[in-house]
Amino acid sequence: MIKILKQPEGSIEVKRFYLDESKIIIVCPNCKSEREYDDYLSYPKINEFMKKSFYCYECNCEWQEEIKLNLTIEVKEKSNG
Numbered sequence: 001m002i003k004i005l006k007q008p009e010g011s012i013e014v015k016r017f018y019l020d021e022s023k024i025i026i027v028c029p030n031c032k033s034e035r036e037y038d039d040y041l042s043y044p045k046i047n048e049f050m051k052k053s054f055y056c057y058e059c060n061c062e063w064q065e066e067i068k069l070n071l072t073i074e075v076k077e078k079s080n081g
């Protein structure tokens with residue numbers, strides 16, 4: 001049996017947290033051009049919003065978004081038998 005008394009918080013000690021298996025499209029708020037987000041998160045905070053800066057190469061504008069990496073530990077229920 002496992003009891004989780006406190007979920008993880010703070011930041012992950014990972015220098016480069018890649019999001020390879022996700023598909024994130026960045027849409028420029030100014031010119032609406034789209035591109036795929038192919039960056040990594042550096043020492044990401046978990047379960048709290050992080051400000052990220054984005055840049056549009058089409059119209060040269062820069063803006064910020066807040067993203068959150070959710071991480072919880074869950075224990076799978078054992079089936080009887």
Ligand SMILES: [Zn+2]
Binds near residue numbers: 028032
């Ligand atoms: Zn743009």
